[in-house]
Structure formats: C-alpha cells, structure tokens
Amino acid sequence: MKIKKQLAVLLTGVLALSTLLAGCQGKGGSSKSYAPASSIDWMVTSSPGGGSDIFTRMITDIMKTEGIVDSTFVVTNKTDGGGEVGRNEVANLKGDKASNTLLTFNSGDLMPMVLNTKNRSKNFKILAVMALDKQLIFKTEHTKQADFAEAIQAAKNGETIVIGGSKGDDVATYEAMIKEIGVTSDNMKYITYDSTSDAITAGLGGHVDFVISKPAVASEYVEAGSLIPVLALATERYSGKFDAPTLSEIGDYENVEVPVWRGVVGPANMSDEAVAFWSEALKKVSESERWKTEYIDKYKLVPEFKGAAEATEYITAYEKAYMEANGIQ
Amino acid sequence: MENFELLLRGFSVSLTPANIGAAFLGAILGLIVGAMPGIGSLAGVALLLPLTYKFNPTTAIIMLGALYYSNMYGGSFSAILLNIPGDSPAVMTALDGYPMAKKRKRPGQALFTANMASFIGGTIGIIILTFAGPALANFGLKFGPSEMTAVLLIAMTSISWLVGENPIKGVVITMLGILLASMGMDTLSGSPRYDFGNMYLLGGIPFTPFVIGTVGFSQVISLINERDVKTEKIDAKLSIKGSILTKREFKRLLPPAIRSGLLGTFVGVLPGAGATTGSFMGYAVQKRFKSEEELGTGAVEGIAACEAANNAAAAGAFAPLLALGIPGSGTGAVLLGGLMMWGLNPGPLLFQNEPDFAWGLISSLFLSNILTLIVAIGIIPFLTKILSVPTKYMIPIITVVCVVGSYSTTYSMYGVLVMLLSGIFGYFMQKNDYPTAPMLLSFVLSPLLESNMRKAFIISGGSLSIFFTRPITLVLMLIFLFFITFPIIRGAVSKAKNYKQRSRMA
Amino acid sequence: MTSSITKRILPLIFVVMGLIFAVLGFTQFGFWSDANGPMPGFFPSIMAIVMVLSGIASFIQSLKDTEAVEYKPDEFLVIAGGIGIFVATFIIGLVPTIFLYVILWLKLVEKSSWKPILIVLAIVAFITIGVFGMWLGIQFPMGIFENIL
Numbered sequence: 001m002k003i004k005k006q007l008a009v010l011l012t013g014v015l016a017l018s019t020l021l022a023g024c025q026g027k028g029g030s031s032k033s034y035a036p037a038s039s040i041d042w043m044v045t046s047s048p049g050g051g052s053d054i055f056t057r058m059i060t061d062i063m064k065t066e067g068i069v070d071s072t073f074v075v076t077n078k079t080d081g082g083g084e085v086g087r088n089e090v091a092n093l094k095g096d097k098a099s100n101t102l103l104t105f106n107s108g109d110l111m112p113m114v115l116n117t118k119n120r121s122k123n124f125k126i127l128a129v130m131a132l133d134k135q136l137i138f139k140t141e142h143t144k145q146a147d148f149a150e151a152i153q154a155a156k157n158g159e160t161i162v163i164g165g166s167k168g169d170d171v172a173t174y175e176a177m178i179k180e181i182g183v184t185s186d187n188m189k190y191i192t193y194d195s196t197s198d199a200i201t202a203g204l205g206g207h208v209d210f211v212i213s214k215p216a217v218a219s220e221y222v223e224a225g226s227l228i229p230v231l232a233l234a235t236e237r238y239s240g241k242f243d244a245p246t247l248s249e250i251g252d253y254e255n256v257e258v259p260v261w262r263g264v265v266g267p268a269n270m271s272d273e274a275v276a277f278w279s280e281a282l283k284k285v286s287e288s289e290r291w292k293t294e295y296i297d298k299y300k301l302v303p304e305f306k307g308a309a310e311a312t313e314y315i316t317a318y319e320k321a322y323m324e325a326n327g328i329q
Numbered sequence: 330m331e332n333f334e335l336l337l338r339g340f341s342v343s344l345t346p347a348n349i350g351a352a353f354l355g356a357i358l359g360l361i362v363g364a365m366p367g368i369g370s371l372a373g374v375a376l377l378l379p380l381t382y383k384f385n386p387t388t389a390i391i392m393l394g395a396l397y398y399s400n401m402y403g404g405s406f407s408a409i410l411l412n413i414p415g416d417s418p419a420v421m422t423a424l425d426g427y428p429m430a431k432k433r434k435r436p437g438q439a440l441f442t443a444n445m446a447s448f449i450g451g452t453i454g455i456i457i458l459t460f461a462g463p464a465l466a467n468f469g470l471k472f473g474p475s476e477m478t479a480v481l482l483i484a485m486t487s488i489s490w491l492v493g494e495n496p497i498k499g500v501v502i503t504m505l506g507i508l509l510a511s512m513g514m515d516t517l518s519g520s521p522r523y524d525f526g527n528m529y530l531l532g533g534i535p536f537t538p539f540v541i542g543t544v545g546f547s548q549v550i551s552l553i554n555e556r557d558v559k560t561e562k563i564d565a566k567l568s569i570k571g572s573i574l575t576k577r578e579f580k581r582l583l584p585p586a587i588r589s590g591l592l593g594t595f596v597g598v599l600p601g602a603g604a605t606t607g608s609f610m611g612y613a614v615q616k617r618f619k620s621e622e623e624l625g626t627g628a629v630e631g632i633a634a635c636e637a638a639n640n641a642a643a644a645g646a647f648a649p650l651l652a653l654g655i656p657g658s659g660t661g662a663v664l665l666g667g668l669m670m671w672g673l674n675p676g677p678l679l680f681q682n683e684p685d686f687a688w689g690l691i692s693s694l695f696l697s698n699i700l701t702l703i704v705a706i707g708i709i710p711f712l713t714k715i716l717s718v719p720t721k722y723m724i725p726i727i728t729v730v731c732v733v734g735s736y737s738t739t740y741s742m743y744g745v746l747v748m749l750l751s752g753i754f755g756y757f758m759q760k761n762d763y764p765t766a767p768m769l770l771s772f773v774l775s776p777l778l779e780s781n782m783r784k785a786f787i788i789s790g791g792s793l794s795i796f797f798t799r800p801i802t803l804v805l806m807l808i809f810l811f812f813i814t815f816p817i818i819r820g821a822v823s824k825a826k827n828y829k830q831r832s833r834m835a
Numbered sequence: 836m837t838s839s840i841t842k843r844i845l846p847l848i849f850v851v852m853g854l855i856f857a858v859l860g861f862t863q864f865g866f867w868s869d870a871n872g873p874m875p876g877f878f879p880s881i882m883a884i885v886m887v888l889s890g891i892a893s894f895i896q897s898l899k900d901t902e903a904v905e906y907k908p909d910e911f912l913v914i915a916g917g918i919g920i921f922v923a924t925f926i927i928g929l930v931p932t933i934f935l936y937v938i939l940w941l942k943l944v945e946k947s948s949w950k951p952i953l954i955v956l957a958i959v960a961f962i963t964i965g966v967f968g969m970w971l972g973i974q975f976p977m978g979i980f981e982n983i984l
Contacts, residue, residue: 076740077740078740078741079532079739079740080528080529080532080739080740080741080743081527081528081529081530081531081532082513082514082531082532083532084528084531084532085528085529085532085741085743088528112514112519115519115520116520116521116524116531117528117531160788160790162787162788167516167519171519185870186870186871189787189788189870189871191517191784191787191788192516192517192518192519193516194516197654197655197656197665198600200655201470201600201649201653201655202473202474202600204470204653204655205470205471205472205473206470206471206473207473207474207788208788220654221654365962365967495896497889497892497893497896498893500885500886500889501846501849501886501889501890501893504849504853504882504883504885504886504889505849505852505886507878507879507882508852508853508856508879508882508883508886511856511878511879511882515864515875517875518864518874518875520864520875522864522875522876522879523856523859523879546917549913550910550913550914551910552913553907553909553910553912553913554907554909554910721941721945721947722941722945722951722955724913724940725916725936725937725940725941725955725959726955726958726959728913728916728917728920728936729933729936729937729959729962729963730962731917732917732920732921732929732933733929733933733962733963733967736929736975737967742921742924742925745920745921745924746921749914749917749918749921752914752917753914756910756914757841757845760841760904760905760906761841761842761845761904763845775878775882779873779878782873782878783871783872783873783877783878785872786871786872786873787871787872789872790870790871790872791867791868791869791870791871791872792872
C-alpha cells in the first residue's frame with residue numbers, strides 16, 4: 001500500500017538523519033585529546049592580497065607542504081565593518097567550531113577593535129605571535145632638514161613639520177614619539193594615509209617632509225636612494241641599509257618602540273587541548289626554513305615566535321597599555 | 330628612441346607561443362570575470378592570481394597583465410546588455426550602452442563600439458606608457474593633496490551635466506551620495522563617522538553592491554512590466570558583420586575615444602584616481618563637446634568616451650606601478666603583491682635591473698589589448714543572443730546574479746542587504762524623477778575630494794593659501810572657477826543680448 | 836495604484852536625514868581646528884545643510900507637482916522576491932535558496948512549464964556554483980546547516 005511505503009521511506013530517512021547527527025556529534029566531541037577537523041576555517045579580516053592575507057596563506061601553505069597538519073584550510077576574507085564583524089563572529093563561536101576556527105590578528109586589528117567596539121583580547125584564546133615589525137622614519141630628496149634632530153629642533157622653534165604614514169600602528173608610534181620628544185602634534189603633524197605606499201608617494205612628491213614606514217614597504221626605495229632612513233623607532237639600530245640612529249642617540253630621549261605584531265588567535269571557547277595543538281603547529285611553522293626565507297627575510301620582519309602563554313601575556317599587556325594611553329575603560 | 334628599441338626587445342620576449350597562449354588565456358578569463366557583476370578588477374585579479382603561480386614569472390606576469398586588461402573590457406558587457414555594470418568603471422558605459430542596446434536595438438553595435446573604444450583608449454595609454462612612462466609617473470608625483478583637490482573639484486562640476494532637467498532634485502541626490510559615502514571609518518582622524526553604533530556600518534557602505542542595487546536591481550524591478558511586451562526578434566543580424574558600425578559612426582567614435590584615451594591615461598597616473606574616475610571624467614568631458622545623438626540616449630560618443638577612458642586609465646596606472654612601485658589602487662596593490670611574489674620588485678630600479686621583464690610586460694599589454702579585442706568582437710553574436718531571452722526568465726536570472734555578485738564583494742550577506750536596499754531605494758528614486766547617476770558619481774568622488782582637501786589644510790595649517798600659491802594647483806583652481814562661472818556669465822551675456830534685441834525691436 | 840504622496844514624502848525624508856547628519860557632524864565630529872583645518876564633521880555637515888535646503892526646495896516644488904507616480908503591484912513582487920532570498924539564506928543557505936527562488940518564481944509568478952525552469956536552473960547553477968563558487972572560490976553561507984555539520 002502506498003502509505004506503508006511512504007512511512008517506510010520516512011522512517012528510514014529519520015533513522016539515517018539521526019545516525020548522521022549522532023556521528024557528527026561524536027566526531028569532535030569533548031574527548032581529552034584534540035584532533036583537528038578535516039576542514040579548518042581561517043578568517044582574515046582584510047582583503048585578499050594584503051599583508052594579513054599573505055601572512056595567513058603562507059602559514060596554511062607551509063602547514064600543508066611540511067605535513068604539520070593534514071586538514072584543508074578554508075580561508076575566508078571577511079572585511080565587513082572594517083573587520084570588526086569577522087572578529088566579533090570568531091570571538092563568539094561555540095562548540096566544535098570553536099576548536100576548529102582560527103583568526104589572523106595583528107596589532108593593527110587590536111587598536112581599532114578596542115577603540116570602536118566592546119570586543120577585547122580576552123574574548124579570544126591567543127595562540128601565537130609569529131613575527132614582529134618595527135617602524136623607521138625616512139626623509140626624501142625634498143626634505144629640508146638633514147636629519148631628524150634638525151627636524152625636532154625646527155618643530156620646537158615653531159616651524160611645521162609634516163610626517164606621513166599609514167593608519168593604525170604607525171599612528172600609535174608617532175604619538176608615542178612626539179610625547180617622548182616633547183613637541184605638539186600641531187608643530188609636528190601627522191597625515192594618515194590609507195596605506196604606507198600612499199604615504200611614500202606623498203613623500204616622493206615632496207608633499208610631506210618625512211615618511212614613517214616599516215622596512216618591507218620602504219625597501220625598494222631605500223635601495224634606489226629615494227628614501228633615506230633617519231630614525232629607527234626601536235630599542236636598537238637596524239643593520240644594513242636600514243641603519244639609522246635611535247631616539248636616544250640623537251638627543252636626550254628614551255628610545256621609543258611600539259612594535260607591530262602579527263599573531264593567530266582562536267575563539268574564547270576553543271578547548272585547551274586545541275590551543276596547545278595549534279600553538280605547537282604554529283611553532284613548527286615558525287621554525288621551518290620556508291617561513292624564514294619566504295616570509296621573514298622577504299618582508300624584513302623580526303622573527304619572534306611567542307607560544308600561547310607568552311603571546312597572551314604580551315598581547316594583554318599591549319592592549320592594556322594602549323587602552324590606558326587612549327583613555328579607554 | 331631607446332625606449333622603442335627596448336620595446337622591440339620586449340616583444341621578442343613576449344611573442345613566444347607559451348606567452349601568447351598565456352596572454353590569450355588571461356584575456357578570456359579576464360573577460361568572463363570582468364563581465365560578472367560584483368567582481369570588479371580588484372577581486373577578479375585577486376581571485377585569478379593563484380592561477381598564474383603555475384607558470385614561470387615572465388609568463389605569469391604576462392597572463393596577469395592580460396587578466397587585468399581584459400577585465401576592463403568585460404565590465405562593459407553586462408553594463409550594455411543588462412544595465413548592470415560589471416564593475417564600477419562600467420557604470421558610465423551603461424548610461425549610453427544600455428539604451429543603445431535596448432531602445433535603439435543595436436546591441437551588437439554597442440558592444441562593438443565599446444570594444445573599439447577600449448582598444449583605442451588602451452593603445453593610446455600603452456603607447457604613452459612606453460615612451461613617457463617614468464616621466465609621467467614622476468609628473469604624477471607632483472600631484473599632492475592640493476592639486477588633487479583641484480582636479481576633483483573639476484570632476485565634481487561634471488556632475489552638473491548629469492543632473493537633467495530638475496537641478497534641485499539633482500542637488501539633493503548629489504548630497505545624498507556624499508553623505509552616504511561619509512559613513513564609516515574616517516582614515517584621517519582614525520575614528521568612525523555616522524556608524525550609528527552598528528558594527529557593519531563601521532566599514533561604511535560598499536560601493537559595488539550599492540551600484541548593483543541602485544542601477545541593476547532597480548532595473549529588474551521595473552522589468553516586470555515589460556514581460557508582456559513581445560520580445561521582438563532583434564532585427565539586426567546577430568552576426569559579427571551585422572555588428573560593425575557604419576563608416577559614419579566609426580568616424581564619430583574616434584574623437585571621443587582619442588580624447589578620452591589621452592585624458593584617461595593621465596588620470597590613471599594620478600595617485601588615488603583609477604579607471605572609475607577615468608571613465609567618469611571621460612564622460613563628463615564628452616558632455617562639453619558635440620555629440621550627434623544626445624548623450625544618455627544611446628549615443629556612440631557616450632560609450633566611446635567612457636570606455637576609452639577606463640582602459641587608458643588602466644594603462645596609465647601601470648606607470649607609477651612599474652616605475653615607482655606605487656600601486657595607484659587596490660587592484661594595483663594586488664598586482665604589486667603578485668609581482669613581488671615572483672621576486673620582481675617594481676620600483677625605481679625595475680627598469681634598470683630587469684629590463685627584459687619590464688618591457689616584456691609592456692609589450693604584452695599591447696598583445697593582450699589586440700587579443701582581447703579579437704576575442705571580444707568574436708563573441709559579440711553569442712552575447713547578443715542573451716538579449717533575446719524572454720524578459721520573464723531574465724528577471725529571476727538577473728536577480729540571482731545581483732545577489733551572488735553583491736555577496737561576493739563583501740563575502741557576506743551585508744553586501745546583499747546593501748544591494749537590496751539600494752535597489753528598492755533606486756526604484757523609488759526613478760519613479761519620482763530623481764536621477765541616480767549624480768549620486769553614484771558623488772559617492773565615488775567625494776571621499777577622495779574630502780580627504781585630499783583635509784590633507785591640504787593640514788599641510789597649510791588651516792590656510793587657504795595653499796590652493797593659490799602652488800603653481801599646478803593654481804592653474805587647476807582657475808580652470809575650476811572658470812567652469813563654474815562660465816555658464817553664469819554665458820547666461821548673463823545671452824540675457825543681455827536678448828534684452829538688447831528686444832529693446833531694439835520695440 | 837497611483838500616488839503623489841511619495842513625491843512629497845521623499846523630499847521630507849531627505850530633509851530629516853540632512854538634519855540628522857548636520858547635527859551629528861557639528862556636535863560629535865568637530866568642525867574646524869586652527870592647526871589642521873577641517874575636522875571630520877566639517878565636510879558632511881556642510882553637505883548635509885545643502886541637502887536640507889535643497890530638500891525643502893524640492894518639497895515646495897512637489898506641492899506644485901500634479902503628476903502622480905504610478906506604482907505597479909508586480910514591481911513589489913520583485914522586491915518581495917529579493918527580500919525572500921535574503922531571509923531564506925539565513926535558514927537554508929544561499930545556493931539552495933536561489934534554486935528554490937527560481938523554481939517558485941517561475942512556477943507561481945510566471946506559471947511556466949518545467950522545461951524552461953530546468954534550463955534557467957541550469958544557467959543559474961552554472962553561474963553561481965560554477966563561476967563564483969568553484970572557479971572564483973567564494974564560499975556561500977550555508978544557513979543553519981553550518982552549525983549542524
């Protein structure tokens with residue numbers, strides 16, 4: 001009879017579905033040891049082709065080719081709300097997804113996040129810091145001052161000096177610097193460009209007096225002689241073509257350094273075992289030859305790996321300092 | 330000329346079978362991707378970049394160049410056939426392209442015009458790039474915030490031509506575009522504006538879904554009224570032969586194409602201005618010249634002006650990219666990243682250190698230009714078939730394309746929401762006789778204008794003098810003031826003439 | 836369905852919007868600083884004021900405008916379709932929604948037979964899954980399925 005047949009089909013369907021659900025449930029359940037799911041979601045909160053994207057894809061690539069992890073990585077670029085939507089989403093993930101989702105997180109992401117939203121680093125499980133970057137100040141052929149000490153002097157005398165740079169971390173470093181050398185932002189001005197290369201363009205055209213930039217982007221220009229490093233915003237000098245004095249060397253100042261860090265985090269609900277796993281996996285990436293030559297050296301970064309515990313401490317301290325400096329609760 | 334010799338050497342590099350094949354492949358892929366609404370050249374290049382990894386650097390770069398270039402061609406296809414611009418530079422193409430296809434029933438000719446103009450504009454751009462690339466790039470450097478402000482002010486005056494019969498409505502809608510564009514993060518101050526506490530609005534309103542909605546989806550809404558109208562079999566032969574323009578029309582398209590080609594190349598060199606700005610300016614300039622048919626009704630001149638400009642701007646953008654390592658736009662940044670991945674570092678040293686590569690790339694642009702033209706013309710009959718699909722099937726298909734395209738620009742449903750809301754809004758605008766083109770133009774230009782103006786003021790310390798003491802700025806400001814005052818003066822003069830005549834007759 | 840009300844309401848909406856933006860601009864974002872010139876609120880506030888003024892002018896104009904606007908009910912159907920896709924995506928994901936939409940639209944609104952529906956489905960599938968999904972590698976939302984799997 002027709003009804004019996006339909007009923008049979010229905011029951012089989014229900015059986016199959018429940019088996020499937022049970023199966024899914026059992027797979028990544030709360031067992032003591034963690035094994036990554038076959039497909040891992042990795043969220044990047046900026047567009048494809050950019051710095052964070054290159055960073056992420058390099059890591060996933062190395063993980064695959066060096067056999068560190070078997071899973072397939074699905075990299076999603078979610079740029080809504082300047083990245084805040086993506087960060088918020090990852091912070092709030094629960095269940096299995098929480099242990100199988102990663103997020104690329106940099107100092108440049110943290111700053112607008114705490115400034116403009118209620119999201120904080122404690123809403124994530126911090127897995128690792130993979131690299132550090134520092135800024136330098138450069139002059140061009142149009143710059144009137146011979147070095148930065150002259151520029152500071154000029155600013156203190158009431159002349160206007162204009163520095164161009166990118167948004168986010170460059171701004172923070174600039175603010176820390178002018179505080180240390182004791183000039184106002186009215187005399188030593190800062191113009192925020194959308195990207196460092198825009199700022200460099202302005203510098204090359206003589207529209208800004210100095211340019212603040214990280215080594216990677218400025219590299220070509222330094223080689224060509226169009227940009228000359230005059231100040232290293234770090235605790236020690238760079239070597240090679242980026243050799244320039246630090247603040248303490250050009251006057252009676254303390255060195256200023258607001259390091260730029262690139263890290264990887266997971267949702268707050270990520271299990272401890274998963275955290276340990278990923279932290280270890282990322283460590284292996286940082287020790288690989290490919291990482292060193294194809295990423296760190298190429299982009300002139302500082303290879304500095306921090307595991308989960310160290311990175312958490314580092315980033316929390318960074319966040320606290322930033323929030324205090326900007327009067328955020 | 331030394332550059333010419335180098336160029337010839339470059340040709341010998343690029344004219345190997347492998348490279349020609351790569352260019353061909355890149356041209357086709359770029360055309361398809363460019364035609365998809367929502368995937369502009371930025372996303373298109375970014376998404377197709379991995380495909381080039383398989384090849385050796387020179388071949389890969391050639392393929393990349395072809396991709397980038399043909400993207401510009403492809404954007405006009407959906408603009409002309411469906412009134413949905415494939416990417417932002419194609420917005421202006423739709424203004425005349427779609428009427429020519431639909432109302433004048435000459436889709437083949439519209440596509441042909443677009444392709445020829447793209448070719449001419451692109452060729453002019455590449456030639457200028459060849460002989461004056463580095464010099465142009467250096468000239469572009471001189472354009473700082475105050476110069477750009479002046480340039481953009483001139484560009485904004487062109488909005489007045491798009492306003493139509495009701496200037497008051499035109500002003501309202503232009504302001505609306507400006508306000509919508511100001512929502513989101515303000516780079517210069519680092520703080521958000523007009524986000525109303527909403528996380529999504531922190532990033533502002535994304536342009537592409539906004540355009541797709543305002544122009545495309547609102548279009549679909551009104552299409553539903555046309556489905557009962559029998560889709561007349563397009564009489565014009567759906568063959569390539571049937572799409573060729575008459576000699577007269579070909580003559581008509583040359584002046585706008587050449588003008589826009591020159592203008593567009595230059596605009597492409599300027600920092601922050603790209604193919605979109607180029608096409609807007611091309612169209613605006615055309616408004617000041619005579620067109621045989623009125624612009625906006627399907628005029629050959631309209632299509633030619635903007636298509637030539639946007640391809641020329643794409644070529645122009647290579648100048649600062651190759652010579653100075655400065656990506657003029659997001660797309661440029663992706664290209665730059667791609668180039669760097671192969672260890673080729675654009676910048677002041679590129680032409681010295683890697684001449685084979687640099688000139689190989691430039692010569693390949695010529696190559697891709699020609700190849701894309703051939704492919705594009707070849708598929709015209711195929712494309713025009715799309716128009717004979719009954720409207721009732723087009724509605725769901727276009728709706729789906731709008732949705733998927735908007736989704737892919739933001740990788741989230743936010744884009745779809747923006748698209749839907751803009752579409753509904755655009756629909757109401759059109760019904761109530763508000764022109765939407767000024768809003769799109771002001772949306773694109775005003776953020777650039779505002780940011781450059783503010784930067785200029787920061788440098789000058791709040792003083793207006795910067796706009797009148799720097800030589801280039803001064804010249805541009807005078808042109809701008811001339812453009813604004815000229816219509817007023819002309820109006821006053823003709824009024825005076827009329828008065829004189831009347832008093833004579835009395 | 837005709838209406839001249841919208842012709843009047845629209846300018847008023849613009850005026851209100853302009854006022855909101857102008858007030859926010861003046862009060863929250865700062866107007867002019869001596870050292871740096873325009874602040875974030877400068878430009879939008881001025882444009883907003885222009886919008887308010889032109890909005891008022893447009894409103895006055897609309898009072899003299901006797902031509903009514905024609906809205907056809909079918910047009911709202913298209914809008915409803917679009918909204919439907921948006922909402923349904925959160926439940927069953929984008930790709931299934933699109934298929935469902937095509938089938939429902941062509942069946943109910945256009946009352947077509949199955950053959951054209953299948954052809955359109957094929958085209959749509961090619962564009963969505965083929966071009967955007969597989970080739971360009973864009974992940975589409977899966978709705979509640981995301982949490983189950």
